[in-house]
Amino acid sequence: MLRRFLIAICLLAVIGLGVFWVLTRPAPLDADFAGGHVADAENGARIFHAGGCASCHAAPGSDDKLTLAGGEGFASDFGTFHAPNISPGPEGIGGWDLPGFARAVTRGVSPDGRHYYPAFPYTTYIHMEDTDVADLFAYMQTLPVSDTPSKPHEVGFPFNIRRGLGLWKVLYLDESFVMTGEMSEQVTQGRYLVEALGHCAECHTPRGPFGGLQRDAWLTGAPNPSGKGRIPNITPAGLDWSADDIAYYLESGLTPDFDSVGGTMASVVDNMSQLPEGDRAAIAAYLKALP
């Protein structure tokens, strides 16, 4: 009787491990990614600014926003994450191929098959068009190389077991857009800029107990991870600016009252100010279309 019981326990454990193994398996990606597309580095620059890559990956305090040496730290409830070097050299993404890069950016899986922590907003980038990923990759090859080695993350047990992130991805890595239904072409463009590139929600949307975004409270504001103050609600319920006001703010950093942007949002405006005017207007139209 006891023997049978022990066998059953072992079997269940094996099945459980098997299920865990399958669920947490880093997702593969088509090796023929963006096949036939001729990469356009100029569009890649636009994707780079809209995606806000430099805000996290430039060296902390450096004015050189195109040398992506990494090193910036991000404190969270799970530990402190450090943005890695992603410059096109041996310490960064030198030697990567496009499918490997695409799998990293849109699925959060490293070329050697390990899960990235979602401090890297691949839950946003999963919505990117394949051709935009290819263009971004081409643009990033043109940036300066940094020899600074990436810093290890400071994350304790059990969060240091990366395989477990596979379960997190089952819960939170969602290919569907948050805003759905009928919308104008401009709002659709804004949705792409906000939900696929700008990752506004990473700060402006509250998180659940496992650090996933609460999609039903999309962009309604959240506590500031620094512990001081709140990150504002940018839905029409929380922000009564006109679309023009929002677009001008993203261009100049000035609010309708001529107060100015500050904190980490300042670097977001640095990025947004480099986009074509139509992109800023589209983001504003999207925000005004939120429930």
Add this chain to the structure above:
Amino acid sequence: MQKNFTTRTVTAIVCGVIATAGFAASHGGGENKSVEARHAMMQMIAYHTGILGGIAKGEMDYDSAMVDAAAMNIASLAAMDRATLWIEGTEQGAAADSRAKPEIWSDPEGFGAAFEKLETAASALVGASDAAAVGAGMGDLGGACKACHETYRGPEN
């Protein structure tokens, strides 16, 4: 004797009030007049930036006297002696309504340089000859506000 006692009492009360006010100014956990004064100064900068921004955006008619006066006033505000305003111990969390980051006191050179950048950007707008020229100068002006607020101002309370 009675009068002397009253005088002494009054003197003691007056000294007490002054000491309390002095304590509040140097420590605070509560309201602090230097924080209010800083906000008033920022409002003055925002008001004048609004004149320049309104002209740049075409919401207000171009007026050379207004442009020059607004630009010069911002430059003067940026050049104010900060010793009376950013008093130690009035950072965010220590004084009511303050959003000043501790970096203001740990990096006074950088903080001073940020104000110089504003003064330079504002001075450059003096003589801007049309709305387009004002708009062109607004880039550096807004950039100066943004750069300083990025490093030295904390999030909204």
